[in-house]
Amino acid sequence: MNFVRRDIILIVGLFLFMIGLLPFMAPIYAVLIVLGMYFGIKVYVGKRRQLIENDVGEGICMECGSKILNKKCPKCDYIQE
Ligand SMILES: [Zn+2]
Numbered sequence: 001m002n003f004v005r006r007d008i009i010l011i012v013g014l015f016l017f018m019i020g021l022l023p024f025m026a027p028i029y030a031v032l033i034v035l036g037m038y039f040g041i042k043v044y045v046g047k048r049r050q051l052i053e054n055d056v057g058e059g060i061c062m063e064c065g066s067k068i069l070n071k072k073c074p075k076c077d078y079i080q081e
Pocket of ligand 1: 061062063064065066073074075076077
């Protein structure tokens, strides 16, 4: 199982989100919503990773997976400027 730092950040983020939900609903529903989001994100990331691997020939950004254009990421480098 690939358990990387990004997963820890995701879990911490979802845990905080769950705590934020607790005042508004029963804890069991908050847990179910957060679990659903977690697996949804895992599936999404897995599919996106497959698309990225099919696209590696062009060069891709390690942060967001966008194609590199002129040695810059159109998303990340644009935001940083
Ligand atoms: Zn990027």
